[in-house]
Amino acid sequence: MRLEHFDHRRHASKPFSSGNEVMDQWLRRFAKRSQRDSLTRVFVLVEGADAKVGKLPILGYFALSMASVEVGSLAVTDRERLPRYPVPAVLMTRLAVDNTRQGKGLGRALLVKAATKAVLASEMVAARLFVVDALDDGAARFYENFGFARCPDDPLRLYIGLQRLSDGLK
Numbered sequence: 823m824r825l826e827h828f829d830h831r832r833h834a835s836k837p838f839s840s841g842n843e844v845m846d847q848w849l850r851r852f853a854k855r856s857q858r859d860s861l862t863r864v865f866v867l868v869e870g871a872d873a874k875v876g877k878l879p880i881l882g883y884f885a886l887s888m889a890s891v892e893v894g895s896l897a898v899t900d901r902e903r904l905p906r907y908p909v910p911a912v913l914m915t916r917l918a919v920d921n922t923r924q925g926k927g928l929g930r931a932l933l934v935k936a937a938t939k940a941v942l943a944s945e946m947v948a949a950r951l952f953v954v955d956a957l958d959d960g961a962a963r964f965y966e967n968f969g970f971a972r973c974p975d976d977p978l979r980l981y982i983g984l985q986r987l988s989d990g991l992k
């Protein structure tokens with residue numbers, strides 16, 4: 823299995839189905855444009871060689887953007903030693919695994935890959951937090967498994983120190 827930049831000419835977004843319409847529709851309808859406009863970078867997990875005919879099936883995907891987070895949106899204990907201006911972050915706007923492959927560790931593997939990319943990016947442009955917007959409470963619990971904390975006033979937005987995430991996933 824390998825991670826590739828999403829390319830609508832090579833990767834089959836139409837058959838992708840995570841069971842969540844928001845995730846599936848976004849990949850089909852908006853991922854191409856969002857990348858083109860530099861709003862997100864989209865990465866897909868694929869396996870096997872390029873087919874002679876047709877496109878490669880997508881096993882899972884995630885999308886990353888730069889973001890900033892108001893200090894006041896964090897838990898009080900996480901505000902310590904932070905200045906009063908917005909904190910730089912990497913935002914994972916999307917993460918989904920095809921439903922034929924769920925429950926086999928691919929969600930975790932994609933999160934590790936996203937964290938690795940975020941750490942690499944932060945070596946050039948600082949980012950302190952890794953932030954995710956969960957679709958629902960189930961998705962939020964998925965992230966809590968990995969040590970993410972919920973924003974007190976927005977429980978579907980979760981965050982973790984980027985370094986801590988990277989260390990914890992090794």
Ligand SMILES: CC(C)(COP(=O)(O)OP(=O)(O)OC[C@H]1O[C@@H](n2cnc3c(N)ncnc32)[C@H](O)[C@@H]1OP(=O)(O)O)[C@@H](O)C(=O)NCCC(=O)NCCS
Binds near residue numbers: 840
């Ligand atoms: C959430 C999702 C990405 C998880 O992917 P996956 O490949 O099934 O997850 P993994 O097999 O890697 O599971 C990793 C861990 O998370 C746990 N987990 C998976 N889905 C979970 C959920 N909905 N709630 C709580 N925990 C969950 C697993 O039990 C596993 O824990 P373990 O390591 O202690 O066994 C996948 O179910 C999906 O695409 N769902 C639809 C879209 C979605 O909700 N995306 C979330 C981002 S908003």
